[in-house]
Each structure stands twice: as C-alpha cells, then as structure tokens.
Amino acid sequence: MKSVFITGGTTGIGAELAKHYVEKGWKVGVCGRDKQKFEESFTHQRESISFYAVDVANRDELKNAIKEFSGLIGLDLLIANAGIGYKFKTKVPDFEFSYKMVHVNLLGVMYAFEAALDVMIPRSKGQLVAVASIAGYNGLPGVSAYSATKSAVQKYCESLHLDLRQFNINVTTINPGFVDTPLTQSNHHPMPFLMDAPKAAKLIARAIEKKKMTYHFPFLFAGVVRFIGILPRTWYRFLFSLKMFNYSKEK
Ligand SMILES: NC(=O)c1ccc[n+]([C@@H]2O[C@H](COP(=O)([O-])OP(=O)(O)OC[C@H]3O[C@@H](n4cnc5c(N)ncnc54)[C@H](OP(=O)(O)O)[C@@H]3O)[C@@H](O)[C@H]2O)c1
Incomplete structure (x- = not known):
C-alpha cells in the first residue's frame, strides 16, 4: 500500500488531494x-x-507526526501544501503576519521535507511536492511576503530536484493560479480563470504522478503571468500602476 502525508489537509486543495488519494486506496x-x-x-x-x-x-511537532505516520510502511509521497495568505492587500505590509507567513509558507515546507527525507533517503525512494503559487513568479503589489515565500519555495525545490536525484527522490513544484478555497474566498478583486478545488486537485495529482519538475495551471493564465515576469521593468512598473492590476488599498 502506498502512503502520502499532506500538510494543510483540513480544507481546500489539501483536503481535495487527501480525498483523491483515499479513493485510490493509499x-x-x-x-x-x-x-x-x-x-x-x-x-x-x-x-x-x-x-x-x-x-x-x-519543526519538532511536524517531525514527530510524519515519523509516526510513516511507521513501518514508509512514505511514498509528501505534499507540503499548508499555506497562508493576506486577507487584505495593503501598500504597507502587515509585518507580524508577514513573519508568520515566512514561518508557515517557507519554513513549514523545509520542516516537512526534512522529516520526510529522514524516511525516504534510507529507503532510496520517494517524492517531495511543494504547493507554491504563480504569485511566486513576480513580486506582486500588496502581497510582498506571499510572493517572496512562494518564490523562495520555487527556488528551494528547483535546487532539491537536482540534489535528490542521486537518492532516487523526485521533487515537484506546483504553482496554481486562482483556486476557489477558503484562502481566496475573502478576495474582493477579480480572480481570472478561478478553478474549483476538486478540479485543481485532479490536475495536481496527475502532475505528481508524472513526476513533473514544475507544474503550473491554468495553462493560459500561468503563461500570461510568466510573460509579465520577463517584461522590461519599466513596462512591469507601468502595468502594476494601473488600478485594474493593482489590488492593494491606499494604506
Ligand atoms: N487557493 C488559491 O488560489 C491558491 C493559489 C496558489 C497557491 N495556493 C496555495 O495552495 C496551498 C493550499 O491553499 P488553499 O487554497 O487550499 O487554502 P486553504 O483552504 O486555506 O488551506 C490551507 C490549509 O493549510 C493549513 N494551514 C494553514 N496554516 C497552517 C499551519 N501553520 N500549520 C498547519 N496547517 C496550516 C490549513 O489548516 P488549518 O487552518 O486547520 O491549520 C488548511 O488545511 C497554500 O500553500 C496556498 O498558498 C493557493
């Protein structure tokens, strides 16, 4: 029997992934x-x-949980999905919440990977997955620490993908666009190509199964976001000075 541990599996994308793997008999x-x-x-x-x-x-609590879960049968897949985002997008960051975001969105992924590798490296098999975001491709207005943590996760996974191949351990980064979950339900701005969570989980599970290094979706939206990232910086600055693309409040 295969096994998967998912951080942040109580709602949204994580919960839908958990349902998917239960149905598959994991x-x-x-x-x-x-x-x-x-x-x-x-x-x-x-x-x-x-x-x-x-x-x-x-770190210790998470390590103990993953160790206890892995028990005798080991761990085939670890999905570091837990994450938090700003409820309001502001020009001056909420620093307290931003620090919390670093702890959860970045250190939370590192702690989960560390605990999973304790189990996977001795067995020379396994797959690590992190749910980052297409918000990590650019420094977006009003969500500075969110963009920063997701970008850091993308680079962290990119490095580990190369390092861990020698242990037969695959690393996948998932970069979703807007998905309808409690995280986005408080957003008051347009969310192009908003996808429901069960569909997002299906796409993510398929990318995991294919052992993709990186997977972003929806394809078109992710393409536009990545294109914006390579624009000359003066164009980039102009684009995000437009009210229709800049959702941060005055404060
Ligand atoms: N929804 C989107 O549009 C979107 C887009 C791109 C990326 N993402 C990323 O996808 C991941 C899942 O988000 P979601 O949209 O499914 O949001 P969600 O429904 O709010 O789910 C977040 C999950 O993370 C858990 N969590 C939050 N802080 C935690 C902590 N400190 N320790 C343990 N668990 C914690 C929550 O559980 P508890 O509250 O029970 O702790 C919940 O299960 C996040 O990393 C998010 O950044 C989401």
Whole structure:
C-alpha cells in the first residue's frame, strides 16, 4: 500500500488531494491546526485518514507526526501544501503576519521535507511536492511576503530536484493560479480563470504522478503571468500602476 502525508489537509486543495488519494486506496495522513475543519471537510472518509493536529511552523511537532505516520510502511509521497495568505492587500505590509507567513509558507515546507527525507533517503525512494503559487513568479503589489515565500519555495525545490536525484527522490513544484478555497474566498478583486478545488486537485495529482519538475495551471493564465515576469521593468512598473492590476488599498 502506498502512503502520502499532506500538510494543510483540513480544507481546500489539501483536503481535495487527501480525498483523491483515499479513493485510490493509499494510506493518507494530513495535518492542520484545526480538527473541527478536518471533521467538516471529511464527513465520509474520516476513518480512512490519519489526522495530526500540528502547526507546520513547529519543526519538532511536524517531525514527530510524519515519523509516526510513516511507521513501518514508509512514505511514498509528501505534499507540503499548508499555506497562508493576506486577507487584505495593503501598500504597507502587515509585518507580524508577514513573519508568520515566512514561518508557515517557507519554513513549514523545509520542516516537512526534512522529516520526510529522514524516511525516504534510507529507503532510496520517494517524492517531495511543494504547493507554491504563480504569485511566486513576480513580486506582486500588496502581497510582498506571499510572493517572496512562494518564490523562495520555487527556488528551494528547483535546487532539491537536482540534489535528490542521486537518492532516487523526485521533487515537484506546483504553482496554481486562482483556486476557489477558503484562502481566496475573502478576495474582493477579480480572480481570472478561478478553478474549483476538486478540479485543481485532479490536475495536481496527475502532475505528481508524472513526476513533473514544475507544474503550473491554468495553462493560459500561468503563461500570461510568466510573460509579465520577463517584461522590461519599466513596462512591469507601468502595468502594476494601473488600478485594474493593482489590488492593494491606499494604506
Ligand atoms: N487557493 C488559491 O488560489 C491558491 C493559489 C496558489 C497557491 N495556493 C496555495 O495552495 C496551498 C493550499 O491553499 P488553499 O487554497 O487550499 O487554502 P486553504 O483552504 O486555506 O488551506 C490551507 C490549509 O493549510 C493549513 N494551514 C494553514 N496554516 C497552517 C499551519 N501553520 N500549520 C498547519 N496547517 C496550516 C490549513 O489548516 P488549518 O487552518 O486547520 O491549520 C488548511 O488545511 C497554500 O500553500 C496556498 O498558498 C493557493
């Protein structure tokens, strides 16, 4: 039986991925801070999933959870998905929340990978996946630390993809566009090509199965975002001075 541990599996993309792997007959473990959210998301398959009430910013707690879950059968797949984003986009960053974002979105991925590698390297097999974002391709206005953490995760995974091949361990970075989850439900701005979470999870699972190094979606939107990233900086600055592309409030 194959096994997967998903961080941030209580709602949204993580929960849909957990459902996908349960349906495929995998042993599934998820973590999150809120057990109630887990119970609300999994009315049917709850017994098939091991839940760990763990904050990914706590290295020891996460390590223990992943070690306990892996037990005797090991760990085939680790998906570092837990993440947080700004509720409001402001010109002056909310520094307290930005620091928290670094702990969760960046260190949380590193802690999860570290714990998974303790299990995978001795067995010379496994796959590490991080859910970054297309917001990591550019420094976007109003979401400085979100863009920064996601960009850091992209580069971190790119390096590890090269380093870990010698241990037969694959590393995949997933960069979603807008997905309809609690994370985006508080957004008041347009969200082009918004996708529902079950569909996003299916696309992500397929990319994982194909052991892609990087996967971004929706294809067209991701292409536009990446093109914007290679524009001359004066054009880039002009584009984001336009109200229709800059959602940060005055403050
Ligand atoms: N939705 C989008 O449009 C979109 C686009 C690009 C990338 N992403 C990325 O996709 C990932 C999943 O996001 P989502 O959209 O599915 O949002 P979501 O529904 O809010 O899910 C976030 C998950 O992360 C968990 N989490 C948050 N902080 C945590 C912490 N400190 N420790 C442990 N678990 C924590 C949450 O569980 P608890 O609250 O129970 O802790 C929840 O299960 C995130 O990394 C996000 O940045 C999302």
